[in-house]
Amino acid sequence: MADIYDLSVIIPTFNEEENIASIIGAVNEVFQHSGIRGEILVVDDSSKDRTIEIVKGIAGRSDNVRLIVRAEDHGLSQSVVEGFGAARSDVLQVIDADFSHPPELIPEFYEAIRGGADIVIGSRYMKGGDIEQWPFKRRIISLGATAFGRILFPEVTDPVSGFFAVRREVVAGAPLAPRGYKILMEVLGRGEWQLFVEIPFVFKDREEGESKLRLDTMTDYLRQCAGIARFAVARRAGPVWEEWMRIVRFGIVGLSGIFVNMGLLYLLTEFAGLYYLISAVIAIEVSIVNNFIWNDIWTFGAADNLRFDRKISRFLSFQAVSMGGLLVNMGVLYFLADIFGVYYLIANLVGILIAFIWNYAINRHYTWKKST
Template identity: 55%
Template sequence: MYDLSVIIPTFNEEENILNIIEEVDAVLKKSNLNGEILVVDDNSQDRTITLVREMHSKKENVNIIVRLADHGLSQSVAEGFTHASSQIFIVIDADLSHPPALIPKMYEEIRAGNDLVIGSRYMEGGGIRQWPLKRRLISIGATFLGRLLFPDITDPVSGFFAVKKEVVVNAPLRPKGYKILLEVLGKGTWENDREIPFEFVDREIGSSKLKFRTITEYARQVVDITFYSFFHHQSAAWREWKKVFKFGIVGLSGIIVNLGLLQLLLMAGISGYISLFFAIAIAILNNFIWNDLWTFRSSSQRRTTSIWQRLWLFYTVSAGGAIINYGIAMGLTNLVGMNLLVSDTLGILVGFIWNFLINRRFTWGRR
């Protein structure tokens, strides 16, 4: 039985395939890991298949699956998952963009209890070398979308990751396109993850297969995962959506506190401005308490920061939200003559999104 399976998707990689296999194999040997190397090929028209088969006759831990239908990177990796014969899978590109030297560390992190270990280009210590601006922009856009679903993960579309078999084996993966990791994050069952920084090096040889269709497929995948999460509450994306809903309910409670208190203070004969000031301040306090104890109760910041720090941040972010709300409402009404109730509704919506995203990231974020 193998300790781990290294899955390498390939399509026309004759210039790279032997190098990557040799490198991976050397890293495994050096770390005393008994690893299987599984190449999943989409019926390459160059010598990739022949080269791997030759390699197989020399090293019995090197195997190849040649696929004849349903061409695609994600589909190939998913097929690799169903054929791999160990409990831990590591996915790595063939073109030497990902450093095989990190494989033992990823393996150790899985053994240490993580369900998923992601090689990240976007965390401190990671990076991308030699990418043209266009590629960078596309990647940043894709990463931003992915982070809406998985905000704690800096690189949810990385092609270099390790995963426990049980995370993916029963997951209804519907892989399409390039972003198999997003599919695993969205449909797999997992709790703990870890990211490891690495520097992505652009391929030196062979050709890129990225097409425009990749982008539209990706957008569709994000929507698909969102719907999936609404109906599968064990999924990680649902954990995020739940927070959005809770945050909204807390916001509604804040409106009630705000209006109720304003009424009470006015009845007690306190002047309008002072009453309003206290009504708003206490409503924000109300929202903070419920969000801290309920919406974000599992946030690790609750153990690593003081409540005063979080409270101060929350007030600051809320002030920003109020300014955004005010600015949008006044702006749309003064500039394009929109009805104030309509423009204020839009202002509230954008303010809500701001409040959620910024508090999610800073007040109750992971780092």
């Protein structure tokens, strides 16, 4: 039954009477123009308006439109997962009903899957992507959620996107634990996949109806991230586990740098007779070199490790990031200790932690971006 259609477009709905007929028509028009044999599966969360009535009417006239009405365990992610199970094709596309996601891009997603991708993600944050008509508060919430998601999936620019396509085998049998609105995080964290592709798109705020975003969405999201992390650690496999192991290696290298720094500072000051500030400068630089070498070889395993020009480029970048981390550490120390009166050792510990996050994130996404 799974190969009756080329593509299944899953549209989760709740009170979408203003949009649902238009989005179904737009998707069917895309099917006609692209030659894709597609079905439209509307999964409704027991809408209180006329959404169900409208879809039933359309489904009665269209063989490729189906409706599932969910009576319990409500939620957008739960609706999408139910759609995965009911779809009658091996390529599954998720799209919002409110035209936030442009249906005209569906053929690009489908072709990327046919080209070998396991997951195709519509990204608002890669080059060519954008967001229109969003208030400042919602932008900040979205950026925060995206940044948090990229801790788990650093290569994905928009891991919380609701606009994506996936091969059926990625989610078939996967222990998805849907919660809230960020179903893509579940697919990335618990699905079986190797290759993902991102396609830029311009997110447009809903044309009709009311946004479903609520403050408790963030709570659900944080719980979801914690669940994905626990799953990755328990399974000891997958992209999240690999990223955590990379972070651990980065931390171990950082600790080795502390020992190098402290040991050299002591030797140069006590035995070589250098002024301690001069010793400190030398010790800091040697520890940076130590950290770079081990991170290049072990933490990030640069594929072009023997190419001298690229190694120098990475080292200069690492040096700059390390100096930035030092400034972050000192800034946090001063801010907490002098302005808020936090005990200086505790303030310094917080500064070290924030500087560590800074160093890892910038080096991961810039210094070694093309090498890992």
